Amino acid sequence: MSKEFFILAFSWVISIVILLSVSRGRIRLTQITFLFSQALAWLFEFILVFFDLVEFPYSEFQNATKMNFSLYYLIFPTVGVLFIRFYPKQPTRLKVLFHYLFLSMVIPTYSSLADKYSNLFHSINWNWGIHVVADLIIFYILKNIIFWFQKGINR
DSSP, X not given: OOHHHHHHHHHHHHHHHHHHTOOGGGHHHHHHHHHHHHHXXXXXXXXXHHTTSEEOSXXXXXXXXXXXXXXXXXXXXXXXXXXXXXXXXSOOHHHHHHHHHHHHTHHHHHHHHHHHHSSXXXXXXXXXXXXXXXXXXXXHHHHHHHHHHHHHHTO
């Protein structure tokens, strides 16, 4: 078994443990957050692959797609769930800024480490800073969608 397989297996286990630790009262919100994160991540990943900004030499479904299934269908949505779950309850500008920056650095750091030490990810015309900015935008869109959805639930 390759190191890529173990990295993905470890990522799956961590993501599943995080998702299963959600309290009963937050299951609906977690599911919606996870699904919206998947949709946004799929679009983001499709654009990256389409314009040859990144490539995924090791793919779970090599014959089906050039995209990485685990990174943008499980890991990124799990980070999206954490983003919404731990969004500051009494937001000050500093808390919100720190929250956005910290969680927007998770996936780019994971991708950079995967690029450097494995064949899971290879950036062609893409770098860590641009990825952080893209994740900031994605999390902003996700937050607005989820907060709008939450208003409908709370009525």
